[in-house]
Amino acid sequence: xxxxxxxxxxxxxxxxxxxxxxxxxxxxxxxxxxxxxxxxxxxxxxxxxxxxxxxxxxxxxxxxxxxxxxxxxxxxxxxxxxxxxxxxxxxxxxxxxxxxxxxxxxxxxxxxxxxxxxxxxxxxxxxxxxxxxxxxxxxxxxxxxxxxxxxxxxxxxxxxxxxxxxxxxxxxxxxxxxxxxxxxxxxxxxxxxxxxxxxxxxxxxxxxxxxxxxxxxxxxxxxxxxxxxxxxxxxxxxxxxxxxxxxxxxxxxxxxxxxxxxxxxxxxxxxxxxxxxxxxxxxxxxxxxxxx
Amino acid sequence: xxxxxxxxxxxxxxxxxxxxxxxxxxxxxxxxxxxxxxxxxxxxxxxxxxxxxxxxxxxxxxxxxxxxxxxxxxxxxxxxxxxxxxxxxxxxxxxxxxxxxxxxxxxxxxxxxxxxxxxxxxxxxxxxxxxxxxxxxxxxxxxxxxxxxxxxxxxxxxxxxxxxxxxxxxxxxxxxxxxxxxxxxxxxxxxxxxxxxxxxxxxxxxxxxxxxxxxxxxxxxxxxxxxxxxxxxxxxxxxxxxxxxxxxxxxxxxxxxxxxxxxxxxxxxxxxxxxxxxxxxxxxxxxxxxxxxxxxxxxxxxxxxxxxxxxxxxxxxxxxxxxxxxxxxxxxxxxxxxxxxxxxxxxxxx
Ligand SMILES: Nc1ncnc2c1ncn2[C@@H]1O[C@H](COP(=O)(O)OP(=O)(O)OP(=O)(O)O)[C@@H](O)[C@H]1O
Ligand SMILES: [Mg+2]
Numbered sequence: 001x002x003x004x005x006x007x008x009x010x011x012x013x014x015x016x017x018x019x020x021x022x023x024x025x026x027x028x029x030x031x032x033x034x035x036x037x038x039x040x041x042x043x044x045x046x047x048x049x050x051x052x053x054x055x056x057x058x059x060x061x062x063x064x065x066x067x068x069x070x071x072x073x074x075x076x077x078x079x080x081x082x083x084x085x086x087x088x089x090x091x092x093x094x095x096x097x098x099x100x101x102x103x104x105x106x107x108x109x110x111x112x113x114x115x116x117x118x119x120x121x122x123x124x125x126x127x128x129x130x131x132x133x134x135x136x137x138x139x140x141x142x143x144x145x146x147x148x149x150x151x152x153x154x155x156x157x158x159x160x161x162x163x164x165x166x167x168x169x170x171x172x173x174x175x176x177x178x179x180x181x182x183x184x185x186x187x188x189x190x191x192x193x194x195x196x197x198x199x200x201x202x203x204x205x206x207x208x209x210x211x212x213x214x215x216x217x218x219x220x221x222x223x224x225x226x227x228x229x230x231x232x233x234x235x236x237x238x239x240x241x242x243x244x245x246x247x248x249x250x251x252x253x254x255x256x257x258x259x260x261x262x263x264x265x266x267x268x269x270x271x272x273x274x275x276x277x278x279x280x281x282x283x284x285x286x287x288x289x290x291x292x
Numbered sequence: 293x294x295x296x297x298x299x300x301x302x303x304x305x306x307x308x309x310x311x312x313x314x315x316x317x318x319x320x321x322x323x324x325x326x327x328x329x330x331x332x333x334x335x336x337x338x339x340x341x342x343x344x345x346x347x348x349x350x351x352x353x354x355x356x357x358x359x360x361x362x363x364x365x366x367x368x369x370x371x372x373x374x375x376x377x378x379x380x381x382x383x384x385x386x387x388x389x390x391x392x393x394x395x396x397x398x399x400x401x402x403x404x405x406x407x408x409x410x411x412x413x414x415x416x417x418x419x420x421x422x423x424x425x426x427x428x429x430x431x432x433x434x435x436x437x438x439x440x441x442x443x444x445x446x447x448x449x450x451x452x453x454x455x456x457x458x459x460x461x462x463x464x465x466x467x468x469x470x471x472x473x474x475x476x477x478x479x480x481x482x483x484x485x486x487x488x489x490x491x492x493x494x495x496x497x498x499x500x501x502x503x504x505x506x507x508x509x510x511x512x513x514x515x516x517x518x519x520x521x522x523x524x525x526x527x528x529x530x531x532x533x534x535x536x537x538x539x540x541x542x543x544x545x546x547x548x549x550x551x552x553x554x555x556x557x558x559x560x561x562x563x564x565x566x567x568x569x570x571x572x573x574x575x576x577x578x579x580x581x582x583x584x585x586x587x588x589x590x591x592x593x594x595x596x597x598x599x600x601x602x603x604x605x606x607x608x609x610x611x612x613x614x615x616x617x618x619x620x621x622x623x624x625x626x627x628x629x630x631x632x633x634x635x636x637x638x639x640x641x642x
Contacts, residue, residue, distance in 0.1 A: 187377035190344045195391035195442075196365025205390070209381035290381040 031271075037264035044260060057265035066243060067251075067266070071273075073158065074247040078226035080162045081169075085222060086215065089170050093177035094207070107178065111171035118168060122235035125164045126151065151237055154244035161232050161245055173218050180211040212289045220281055227274050248273075294355030294368065294445040294478055295320040296341060301350035303336050310336050311502040314350075319495070323472045323479045327489040328499035329525070334482045335374075337499075338448050341480065342371050355445060365394070370439035371448040375455070376431050378423045384410070384434050385419040391442045409441045429460045436471075446478045453488065465492060486526050490514070498522055520544070520619040529578060529589040533615070536585065539635045542615040547578065547591040549611035552603045556640075559606030560633065561585075563641040566602050581605060584642045609633060 038057055043049040061067050092110065096103040113121060128135040129150035137147040150160045184207070192202045208215075230249040233239060239246030239254065246254075248270045255263035296318040303311040311333045318324045326334045339345040341352060343364035351360050359367045370391075379387050385406055392402045410416045413433040423431055432452060439447060452468075453461045469492055472479050483489055489496050490510045498505045498513065498521075505525075506518040517523035517531070523544055524530040533544035543561075551557055556564075565583030577595040581588050583605060590605065597603055614622040614632040622629045 185375070185377065187373050187375060188379060190342075190364070191371070191373060191377040191379070191438075192390070193344070193364045194342060194369065194371050195438075196363075196394040197390065198394070201394065206379060206381070212381075 034264050034267050034271075037261055038268045040261050042260040042264075044257065053261070057261045058269075060262060061265050061269065066246075069243055070246045070248055070251045073243075073245060074227055074229070077158065077162060077165075077229060077245075077247060078223055080159075081165050081226045081229075082219065082222045084162070084166050085170055085173055086218060088166065089173040089177055089218075090208075090211075090215070092170070093174045093181055094203070096174070097178050097181040099182065107171075107175065109171075110174050113168045113170075114172045116168075118231045119235055121168050122164065122232055125160075125167075126236055129160055152241060154240075154242045157237055157241060157245045161236060164236070165226070165229065165232055169222075173222075176214055176218060177211060180214040181207070184210045209290050213291055216281075216285055216289045219285075220278060223277055223281070224274050227270065227277070295353075296446060296478065296480070297351075297353035297356075298337075298341070299351040299353065301337075301340060301347045301352070303333070303340060303345075304348040309502070311340075314502070314504065316497065316504060316507070318478060318480055318497075320355075320478055321476050322494040323469070323481065323492060324495050324497060325489040325493035326480060326482045326497050326499065327484065327486055327525075328505075330484055332499045333502040334484070334499060335450055338371070338450055338480065338482050341446070342369050342448055343367055344371075368445040369448060370442050370444035370446070372432075372435045372439050372450065372452045374451045376435040376452075378431055378434050378438070380423055383420050383422055384415060384426070387423065387434055388437050388441050391438065395442070405441050409437045412440070413437045428455055428457075429464070432456060432464065440471075440475070444477065446480065447475075448480050448482075450482045451484070452481075454483075454485075461488075468492065487528065490526065496526075498525060500525075516621070517613070518621055520615050520621075523613065523615075523621070529591070531613070532586070532588045532590075534586040534588075536636075541632050541635055542617075542619075543632070543636065544613045544615065545607050545611050547589045548576075549607065550588065550590045551606050551608075552579065552581070552590055552592055552594070552597065553606075554603060556604045557606040560609040560612060560636055561607040561639075561641065562604065563606075564602055564604045565642070567597055567599050570597070570599050579603075612636070 039052060039054060040050045041053045041056075096106050096110075131137055131147065131149050131152055134150070136150065140147045148156050151157050188206060188210075189202065192206055197205070228249050229247050230253065233245055233247055233250045234253070237245040239250050248266060252263045252266045252270070255266070296316075298314060298316045301311060301314045301316075302309060314337070316337075326337060328334055336345065340347045341354075343352075343359065343362065346360065351358055353359065354367055354369065379390065382390065388406050388409060389402055392405060397405070406419070407416070410419055413436055415430065415433050415437060418426060418430060423434060426434065432455070435452065449468075453464050456464060465488065468479075468481075481492060489498075493510050495507060495509055496513050497507045500521055506513055506522045508516075508518075510526075513522060513526055517526065520533055520542075524533065527546060529547050531544045531546055533542060535542045551559065556562060563583040563585055565581040565588075567579050568582050568587070569580040571578040572595055576591050576593050577597075579590050579592065579597060581590055581603065588605065612633075614629060616622055616628070622632065
């Protein structure tokens with residue numbers, strides 16, 4: 001009998017052990033190792049010569065102007081990408097949510113960029129954004145609008161990257177929101193029309209609250225994802241011109257060989273920022289989200 | 293308050309006429325019940341009146357005014373949906389208030405209306421709750437309050453009680469009847485439950501396959517059904533209807549119209565048969581009796597007969613209905629009726 005008790009106590013732990021090992025090896029350990037690295041002056045050639053320097057890497061990080069520049073860029077990129085994507089995808093989703101052949105076609109069209117690698121997309125757009133020979137300026141010129149330097153000027157490069165990111169990601173979010181919209185019972189809308197509600201009122205008093213769980217989900221995963229933007233920057237601008245599109249992860253990447261400890265400290269700060277943002281979202285918005 | 297008129301209404305879904313050339317007048321201030329089997333077009337009809345799913349052709353008049361082109365919110369109509377369609381993201385108060393706000397009712401008046409209505413339907417303590425925390429009956433009241441608060445001239449209800457348990461359903465039925473008395477508004481109530489129709493209606497409109505079979509007050513419909521469909525739809529168990537081959541006539545009678553006993557009795561039709569099943573319902577008992585004519589359902593206040601027992605069945609003349617070959621009931625004062633009576637008279641079947 002005692003044996004039976006023991007096995008029933010142990011069994012659940014045994015069951016979750018494989019998953020726990022996975023999480024330990026691939027999540028917990030790297031985080032601790034990152035923290036460990038951030039406290040050291042790491043010597044790549046000879047790890048034995050690495051030395052513990054406490055919070056010096058952090059002090060260094062917070063003392064440099066470029067860090068604030070990069071942090072600001074990342075925040076701007078995140079804010080703009082998330083906001084534009086959310087607004088546009090809600091608008092498009094409302095527009096195409098009726099389940100007709102034409103709308104399915106549009107949805108498929110909007111979704112397509114999402115299945116193409118961002119590397120290819122970045123290449124295509126780089127080519128189109130080329131100032132003297134590119135397609136975009138050609139169009140602008142032919143309709144008589146002023147052309148843009150796109151990726152080659154520090155004043156427009158960030159906007160160009162945001163544009164490409166939104167273009168690439170929007171189809172996915174439209175799809176999520178369309179699914180959410182189609183899940184709303186039509187009789188609620190009918191009740192609202194009997195209640196003499198205007199289109200706009202129906203939208204913000206019924207539609208928006210009804211899809212708020214999905215919007216909240218998108219807000220969080222997009223914020224996290226955008227804060228970690230890398231590939232678009234790496235492909236299109238390498239952080240330039242003049243650091244105008246450098247973002248946190250790309251900054252970490254730039255320091256990966258020259259100063260691992262410093263890069264790790266930046267990584268820790270990034271993690272912290274994302275953590276705080278997520279926490280703030282939950283605090284501020286969770287009670288505004290309507291779960292069924 | 294307003295009457296409703298439907299003129300030559302046709303509704304087509306994907307080239308299939310669900311309702312064709314229907315004419316109906318619903319009287320002002322009456323409790324009208326639309327009843328019929330599932331899929332006969334009751335909801336479709338109601339939604340056309342509300343303007344949610346406008347008719348393919350024809351006219352809808354509310355209070356004498358053609359509203360065919362009027363938006364649902366402007367027709368002076370309130371509707372209670374089968375699934376209530378309460379706004380899940382709003383509190384009970386906001387649910388009730390929503391229509392008033394859209395109609396720009398001043399705040400002070402709004403608050404007063406919401407308070408008094410919620411008092412009427414017994415929701416006063418729940419005003420700040422979210423609908424998801426309410427029971428089925430309470431949600432139903434929210435839907436009612438939301439409809440009532442707008443003081444509509446017409447109330448449409450689509451099977452509003454079908455999600456409630458039997459006891460609550462009976463209670464709500466009575467409350468709705470009282471509500472109708474108090475408001476004096478035109479009520480159009482859809483159900484497929486004929487008991488509900490009988491107990492609530494001033495007038496029943498019975499439909500089948502998009503066609504109105506009969507419009508009449510409950511007792512008229514029960515005692516003088518216009519055709520076999522009506523006779524068998526209204527009443528539980530339905531009317532017994534039998535075709536007598538050698539006489540080439542169809543007659544019917546209500547389960548409670550026959551007398552049964554252990555000795556032969558007087559009646560226009562007399563027969564005997566074996567009891568196959570017996571359902572004791574309390575005050576009455578329903579026997580299924582297999583006679584040489586047909587198998588009949590017979591309702592009796594006498595519960596002494598047992599299964600497998602043979603009993604005598606007799607039918608008084610005045611309780612028998614005859615139907616012609618169009619399945620229409622033959623009126624009692626027509627000569628055809630007398631012929632049929634003659635044909636059946638005085639014979640013992642069995
Ligand atoms: N949107 C629609 N598209 C196609 N056919 C429909 C639509 N709505 C209803 N119908 C058809 O119209 C007929 C009548 O439907 P309706 O919902 O009015 O029936 P009902 O009398 O309310 O039945 P129930 O008692 O089951 O609610 C049905 O045959 C149904 O299949
Ligand atoms: Mg229906």
